[in-house]
Amino acid sequence: MTLPDAPRLPERVAAVIARQIAEGRYRPGAKLPPESRLSEVFGVSRSVVREAISRLKTEGLLDSRQGKGVMVLAPAARTAFRMEAVNRLSQQELAQFYEMRSVVESETAALAARRRNAADLKRLRGCLARMAQAVEEGTDGTGPDVEFHRNLAEASGNRYLKELMEFLNARAGQVIRTARDHSSRSAKLPAQVQREHEEIFEAISAGDAEAARRISRRHLQNAARRLGISTLGA
Amino acid sequence: MTLPDAPRLPERVAAVIARQIAEGRYRPGAKLPPESRLSEVFGVSRSVVREAISRLKTEGLLDSRQGKGVMVLAPAARTAFRMEAVNRLSQQELAQFYEMRSVVESETAALAARRRNAADLKRLRGCLARMAQAVEEGTDGTGPDVEFHRNLAEASGNRYLKELMEFLNARAGQVIRTARDHSSRSAKLPAQVQREHEEIFEAISAGDAEAARRISRRHLQNAARRLGISTLGA
DNA sequence: GTTACCAGGTTGTCTGATGACTTGACCCTG
DNA sequence: CAGGGTCAAGTCATCAGACAACCTGGTAAC
Numbered sequence: 001m002t003l004p005d006a007p008r009l010p011e012r013v014a015a016v017i018a019r020q021i022a023e024g025r026y027r028p029g030a031k032l033p034p035e036s037r038l039s040e041v042f043g044v045s046r047s048v049v050r051e052a053i054s055r056l057k058t059e060g061l062l063d064s065r066q067g068k069g070v071m072v073l074a075p076a077a078r079t080a081f082r083m084e085a086v087n088r089l090s091q092q093e094l095a096q097f098y099e100m101r102s103v104v105e106s107e108t109a110a111l112a113a114r115r116r117n118a119a120d121l122k123r124l125r126g127c128l129a130r131m132a133q134a135v136e137e138g139t140d141g142t143g144p145d146v147e148f149h150r151n152l153a154e155a156s157g158n159r160y161l162k163e164l165m166e167f168l169n170a171r172a173g174q175v176i177r178t179a180r181d182h183s184s185r186s187a188k189l190p191a192q193v194q195r196e197h198e199e200i201f202e203a204i205s206a207g208d209a210e211a212a213r214r215i216s217r218r219h220l221q222n223a224a225r226r227l228g229i230s231t232l233g234a
Numbered sequence: 235m236t237l238p239d240a241p242r243l244p245e246r247v248a249a250v251i252a253r254q255i256a257e258g259r260y261r262p263g264a265k266l267p268p269e270s271r272l273s274e275v276f277g278v279s280r281s282v283v284r285e286a287i288s289r290l291k292t293e294g295l296l297d298s299r300q301g302k303g304v305m306v307l308a309p310a311a312r313t314a315f316r317m318e319a320v321n322r323l324s325q326q327e328l329a330q331f332y333e334m335r336s337v338v339e340s341e342t343a344a345l346a347a348r349r350r351n352a353a354d355l356k357r358l359r360g361c362l363a364r365m366a367q368a369v370e371e372g373t374d375g376t377g378p379d380v381e382f383h384r385n386l387a388e389a390s391g392n393r394y395l396k397e398l399m400e401f402l403n404a405r406a407g408q409v410i411r412t413a414r415d416h417s418s419r420s421a422k423l424p425a426q427v428q429r430e431h432e433e434i435f436e437a438i439s440a441g442d443a444e445a446a447r448r449i450s451r452r453h454l455q456n457a458a459r460r461l462g463i464s465t466l467g468a
Numbered sequence: 469g470t471t472a473c474c475a476g477g478t479t480g481t482c483t484g485a486t487g488a489c490t491t492g493a494c495c496c497t498g
Numbered sequence: 499c500a501g502g503g504t505c506a507a508g509t510c511a512t513c514a515g516a517c518a519a520c521c522t523g524g525t526a527a528c
Contacts (some may be wrong), residue, residue, distance in 0.1 A: 006480090008479095008480065009480080009481075010288055010480090010481095011291075012455055014292075034508080034509060034510085035509075035510070036508095036509080044481080044482090045481055045482045045483075046481090046482085046483090047281060047284075047480090047481065047482070048480090048481065048482085050281075050510085050511085051284060051285055051288040054285040054288055055288055055291075055292045057245075057289075057291060058248075058289045058292045058293065059292065064509095064510065064511090065489080065490080065509090065510075066336055066489045066509075066510045066511060067466075067487060067488070067489030067490035067491080067508080067509055067510060067511095068489075068490055068491085068509070068510075069508095069509065069510075070509095070510085075400075075404050076404040076405070076407050076408050078319070078399075078401065078404060079316055079318075080314035080315060080316045080317075081314060081315040081316075081397065081398050081401040081402075082313055082314045082315075083313065083314075083394070084313075085313075093393070093394075094459065096391075096392045096393055096394050097394055099345075099392055099394075099395070100392060100394040100395050101338075103338070103341040103342075103395070104337070104338070106259075107341065108337075110335050111333075115467075127254075132429075134339060138483090152479080157330075157466070158330045158333055158466070159327070159330055160327075160331055160333075160334040160444075161330075161333070161334050161337070162315070162331050163315065164315050164334065167312065167315040170309050170310040170312060170365075171310070174310050175251060177310075189316040232391070232392070233349075242510095242511065243511080243512075244510090244511090244512095268478060269478075269479070270475080270478080270480085278512080278513090279511095279512055279513045279514070280513085280514085281511090281513070281514090282511085282512065282513085283513065284480085298478095298479065298480090299478095299479075299520080299521080300478075300479045300480060300518095300519060300520045300521080301477080301478055301479060301480095301519070301520030301521035301522080302478070302479075302520075302521055302522085303477095303478065303479075303521090304478095304479085338491090368481095
């Protein structure tokens with residue numbers, strides 16, 4: 001993967017408008033200047049302005065009506081919780097990210113312990129077996145690891161927690177890959193990680209929500225430590 | 235606010251492409267057909283195709299390079315956790331949403347109890363005073379209520395939890411407003427809600443993370459019940 | 469085998485046009 | 499006077515065409 005190139009005009013114009021909204025220059029309910037005017041102001045073609053506005057419509061920041069204009073929407077219309085690319089995060093931000101991930105995952109694990117059924121357990125066991133094999137063979141255990149966490153979230157019976165967890169874990173995957181690229185570390189699954197997975201599974205299998213929560217949280221804290229991310233105080 | 239009009243072409247084309255990606259028709263790393271081809275396939279102008287692609291670039295689903303083409307990105311590049319408009323959620327989905335909100339907010343409250351400083355407490359006290367006034371006068375307490383939760387999240391010292399909580403609370407605000415529009419309920423702040431806010435504040439002020447977590451969770455469960463949303467089993 | 473050049477293809481941006489929609493002003497009728 | 503209809507101006511939505519900038523693969527020359 002090469003270095004990312006500079007943002008193109010629509011992305012840049014969108015960023016400026018978004019900043020102006022955040023700064024209060026355009027308040028919710030306010031109308032943006034017409035596209036033709038913005039085209040003059042930014043010194044770009046109307047197509048670029050339209051693409052920028054289209055981007056911000058995706059975000060839920062703007063809405064437009066033919067013949068009427070482009071309106072700034074209330075914050076409640078924001079359609080997404082966003083995170084910037086993790087390779088730009090400071091150590092402090094990474095620690096906060098891991099803390100959030102730990103919160104979400106451990107509570108999801110607690111719910112999984114309460115709601116798991118036989119099929120859930122079977123799936124989780126299958127992931128454990130594949131991870132155990134990866135440990136033994138010293139091969140890449142990333143696939144079954146991701147699968148384990150996905151099935152755990154599935155067992156929580158809460159679709160939103162599942163989706164949030166998948167989003168956060170995909171972010172974490174980036175952190176891990178970046179860390180690997182900067183060291184000689186391989187994708188090999190450490191035996192210690194596998195042991196932690198097994199403990200989480202035992203707690204879930206036993207229907208012990210409190211243990212699942214505690215062990216899951218420790219697992220995430222250990223994961224952060226393994227990446228050289230210190231935990232937050234108090 | 236009138237009924238939302240039908241999605242325009244760029245939004246519709248973007249949705250089709252996103253679905254095709256989700257279905258595996260275009261896998262991560264794969265190249266989409268050229269814009270000119272997509273223009274033919276969808277029977278729309280190239281501008282519409284470009285706007286659709288621009289939308290999906292905002293999502294982190296696609297990336298494009300001049301002269302090279304449009305690539306599908308790996309799920310890890312997704313930049314957002316999204317939720318559809320809450321007024322379209324079933325009762326089951328609302329219950330799951332409130333459960334997620336409860337998880338996030340109660341853990342944030344626990345962290346706030348551990349990390350709050352004098353300035354945090356002062357701000358929270360100010361919100362309580364304004365809410366108490368609203369209760370006494372029977373006026374709209376929504377503003378200070380939202381402000382209370384924002385300051386609580388700020389006290390957690392975790393920027394991501396704060397942002398996630400604000401996103402979820404803005405969603406919840408929609409649920410509440412929708413419920414009000416369908417009943418004769420006013421924006422008046424019930425005394426019971428205020429009491430719960432006060433209890434949360436006491437726990438945070440005392441630095442009692444466990445109490446803050448427990449009371450916060452109960453507060454959110456009560457909030458759901460007040461909206462007629464039943465809690466999830468086990 | 470390596471390097472340079474070129475043609476073809478693709479995205480990025482611009483320009484101009486037309487259609488669909490909104491709003492406000494003005495006029496007419498009851 | 500109030501209400502309804504019409505029209506012009508303004509605005510977004512979409513289309514079409516053109517050119518610039520970039521990428522890739524093939525070929526020719528050394």
